[in-house]
Amino acid sequence: MAKTKYPTEPLKTWNRAKEIRENYYRDYAQAHEKGGIRWAGGAWSFDAIPAGLGEDVYNITSEPYAASIAFDKKFSLECLEAVERKGYARDLCSYMRNYWGSIILDKYAFGGKFPKPDFIWQDHICCSHAKWYQVVTDLEPDIPHYCIDVAVGPYPYEQLSENKLNYVVGQMHDGIDWMEKVTGRTYNDEFLIKAVNDECRATSVWAEICTLNKTIPAPLDEKSMYSLYVLGTLMKHSQIVADYYEELRDEVKDRVERGIAAVGNEQCRVMTDTQPPWGFLRVFRYLEKFGTVSVGSLYTFGLIGMWEVKEDGMWGPRTTPQQKGIEIKDRDQALRILAEWNLSKPEWQHFYSPDYKSDMMIRIAKEWKLNGVMLHYNRGCEGLTVGIAENRLALQKAGFPVMTFEGNMGDEREFDETRTMARIDAFMETLDMKKIEE
Numbered sequence: 307m308a309k310t311k312y313p314t315e316p317l318k319t320w321n322r323a324k325e326i327r328e329n330y331y332r333d334y335a336q337a338h339e340k341g342g343i344r345w346a347g348g349a350w351s352f353d354a355i356p357a358g359l360g361e362d363v364y365n366i367t368s369e370p371y372a373a374s375i376a377f378d379k380k381f382s383l384e385c386l387e388a389v390e391r392k393g394y395a396r397d398l399c400s401y402m403r404n405y406w407g408s409i410i411l412d413k414y415a416f417g418g419k420f421p422k423p424d425f426i427w428q429d430h431i432c433c434s435h436a437k438w439y440q441v442v443t444d445l446e447p448d449i450p451h452y453c454i455d456v457a458v459g460p461y462p463y464e465q466l467s468e469n470k471l472n473y474v475v476g477q478m479h480d481g482i483d484w485m486e487k488v489t490g491r492t493y494n495d496e497f498l499i500k501a502v503n504d505e506c507r508a509t510s511v512w513a514e515i516c517t518l519n520k521t522i523p524a525p526l527d528e529k530s531m532y533s534l535y536v537l538g539t540l541m542k543h544s545q546i547v548a549d550y551y552e553e554l555r556d557e558v559k560d561r562v563e564r565g566i567a568a569v570g571n572e573q574c575r576v577m578t579d580t581q582p583p584w585g586f587l588r589v590f591r592y593l594e595k596f597g598t599v600s601v602g603s604l605y606t607f608g609l610i611g612m613w614e615v616k617e618d619g620m621w622g623p624r625t626t627p628q629q630k631g632i633e634i635k636d637r638d639q640a641l642r643i644l645a646e647w648n649l650s651k652p653e654w655q656h657f658y659s660p661d662y663k664s665d666m667m668i669r670i671a672k673e674w675k676l677n678g679v680m681l682h683y684n685r686g687c688e689g690l691t692v693g694i695a696e697n698r699l700a701l702q703k704a705g706f707p708v709m710t711f712e713g714n715m716g717d718e719r720e721f722d723e724t725r726t727m728a729r730i731d732a733f734m735e736t737l738d739m740k741k742i743e744e
Contacts, residue, residue, distance in 0.1 A: 660693025
């Protein structure tokens with residue numbers, strides 16, 4: 307067996323992350339048994355806002371739930387085929403199709419029948435978002451549906467105008483009035499304010515965790531990060547998640563100080579892009595045979611992580627309102643902070659132009675000291691993959707070797723594992739990386 311270059315050890319907080327995720331899906335399913343209410347929406351929904359309806363409000367975010375289905379290839383195939391039998395096109399978002407299939411089959415990925423939400427709370431940045439839940443209301447009639455349009459302009463967010471911000475905030479105010487009508491509950495602004503503060507804290511701390519991966523050796527690998535960032539996609543507004551991320555950050559800092567590596571033989575650093583093929587995460591373990599670690603991606607860093615350019619010109623976690631000494635005092639202030647905070651999200655910016663994404667990817671490649679980049683030509687997500695060929699050219703022009711592979715995050719029928727492994731072999735050879743003896 308080859309001698310490792312750096313010490314490794316499991317994350318001490320790993321089981322806590324699993325527990326939070328398990329509780330989340332169980333609590334949603336059992337909400338009505340406890341007298342609570344539940345809502346459905348995307349991972350990018352303004353989930354701090356429904357928190358104002360009470361402490362017994364539970365949600366399910368669509369993309370992470372669909373990714374859980376995709377990980378279970380047998381159930382995923384059942385869902386996808388059920389959707390196709392209904393006549394929906396196979397080239398639609400594969401998350402969306404897995405989610406619809408779960409409803410059509412009336413099967414919950416975590417056991418039992420699919421738990422019907424009391425209302426839908428969504429926002430629209432991707433081409434599929436509003437339409438996703440329009441079909442849900444066709445499949446499960448009589449679910450009230452509200453969607454906020456957030457497509458008000460691109461990066462840099464400092465150019466955000468007052469008119470654009472008011473457009474989003476006005477929809478938020480109307481949405482609260484709508485929620486009170488459809489649920490019969492009185493809205494609590496204190497719950498909203500707390501949720502906004504916790505969301506800012508959670509998403510800033512996640513970015514801080516990602517910056518720690520600039521260290522050599524990297525304390526985290528991307529395959530593990532998928533199980534960690536996902537908590538923020540489930541309930542980024544939750545104190546539970548914010549507190550956990552602070553605990554995780556402290557552990558990762560300790561790993562950096564002690565030189566603990568995610569990959570013991572790290573000698574090559576890469577990043578990926580967009581969602582991975584969830585049914586084939588073992589490709590990341592295959593990289594380790596070459597002493598290669600994927601330190602993350604714009605996807606894992608910026609899907610929920612919030613960033614800003616620091617005084618040294620480097621990317622770092624965005625300073626929260628609380629860190630600036632701002633005390634949120636009323637509903638309108640809370641909503642304005644929430645809207646402005648989310649409109650700076652890195653993964654929203656590049657919906658407007660591949661140039662924005664290329665700039666951010668090149669920044670990561672430089673600051674995280676990468677040897678190469680692996681781009682997933684992901685047919686399952688048009689929104690995050692559009693312009694990826696232009697990203698490839700920009701990265702190459704900036705001096706970074708790029709490997710591409712084709713696949714689909716949520717439809718295993720469109721991923722060729724053998725071919726992808728062969729492409730990895732060839733890419734590693736161009737980087738002068740050889741397999742480490744086992």
